[in-house]
Amino acid sequence: MFHVKLPGYDAIARQAGEHLVTHRVELPRKVVERPIRQVVQRLLMALLVLVVTALIVYAEHDGYTDNSDNSVDLLDAFYYATVTLSTTGYGDITPVSDGARLTNILVITPLRVLFLIILVGTTLEVLTERTREEWRLNRWRSTVRDHTVVIGFGTKGRSAVQTVLATGLKKEQVVVVDPSAKAVDAATAEGFAGVVGDATRSDVLKRAEVHKARQIIVAPQRDDTAVLVTLTARQLNRGAKIVATAREEENAPLLKQSGADAVITSASAAGRLLGLSVLSPAAGMVMEDLIQQGSGLDLVERPVVKAEVGRGPREVDDLVVSVVRGHRVLGYDDPAIGTLQSADRLITIVRATPGTQVTPDIRPIPRA
Known part of the structure; x- marks a missing residue:
């Protein structure tokens, strides 16, 4: 099953944990509040409306009648506010004076509408958000091309992204692929599109639109993963420029045979730079x-x-x-x-x- 969301989006579907790979596309956007916090805020607002309504009714309790004892106390006021705001309306407590009825028209009815909006607002927002996210994802898929795919958003992947951005490449033209949801969340927070999943699988790379990419940077944590990713990426895109990184120099020929146009050996390159700095x-x-x-x-x-x-x-x-x-x-x-x-x-x-x-x-x- 594939879950879809867009940049800056909080990952709300992590029931399985980090060890289970979930394939989803994330596009950057503004950070929103967490769902639990939104629900708590709406409940507090609804409770406030209920209390305000009950106090208004109690302040005019002489204008109301109760079928049971013909008097309305504070408990009756809260009871009336509850059944009125929830549109239940049993009819056992009713406004009888002109002032109480006018208050119901001008104050209680707007509060009832506000109460309902608060309660159903979360559901409506979720449905609207899902529709918006799906629309944004389809639009992104139809427009993205000649982009740069960065596989692995660790130290090397981040440095590679910063380098290509320094050349004038826009953030909208960068897609990050990483098996870690936290790494992809960090990428989308910086304005990049991201795909959570195992890049050795062709279906994950297809979600990153690798077949339409102009250049691919392969920077996973392991050399064997880099070889498999390079093979899969080259199979999906014969014309893209693929640059891969290897920890061990002996694995560089394997990466080139797998389809990499250039291979950077990170360990030996850093060691040579250290040795050069010592000598000069x-x-x-x-x-x-x-x-x-x-x-x-x-x-x-x-x-x-x-x-x-x-x-x-x-x-x-x-x-x-x-x-x-x-x-x-x-x-x-x-x-x-x-x-x-x-x-x-x-x-x-x-x-x-x-x-x-x-x-x-x-x-x-x-x-x-």
Whole structure:
């Protein structure tokens, strides 16, 4: 069974607990109060209306008559308020004076309507909310495409999301998939759409609209999970760019064979950065600067412009690090480059400009 809800939505269907995987789509929205708190508030409001009505009746008790003893005390006033507001109306206590009847018309009747609205308001709100959520979900499914799917919202997944956002990608174009409901709740609270479920299953990835995604970031906690997720994602989407992370370097070839376009080995990458910082703190600072997208220096992949065709990599105004030719990545000093061709792409180091967005032809290099 699939449960559906939208961003910022409180997870109210967690009866089974974290250990049972529930598949549902969550889209970001404003945080609402918890249902129990709403019910308590409405009950208190209803009780207040009841008390106010009873006091009004008791204040004019001389204008009422009781079939049993012809007098109305405080208990009778509360009894009359209860049966009147609930529209039961036994008729044993009735207003007989003109003032009491006028009070019933101008005061008691509006309070009765208010009392009923308070009692049925919770039910109506739930039905309205379900309809609204279903409409939003269908609308999201019909419009989302060329988006980024992030599988795993741990430390690596969060960092990857922040990096792609720094390039100008909108939060509406990011979908997070994670088996933990808490992780998805955190993602939707930040404005991302989320899917709770096991990403190794194709039905879960389909709910994230993976088949329409432009790029997929695979960042689960385990390498074997990353391999299965990559295989499933590549089967559903042959054209998407898939970047995966591995804890162990020996698992990187498996991820590439599974369909990943690029594999980042987190443990070895962090270790190399630590070793570089020990040997040269300044070089470590430069590498850290390059890793942080949107500040200082950035690594950018861009196409060769018309004026650069026929030139060498060192003759380009930007600082060229590598040349991408077909499926090969050639160093700037590789003799095989010769001169730049119109189909080549350049990997350059540029000064980051805060607030600028990356165009589709100019994209940042994936970070570790």
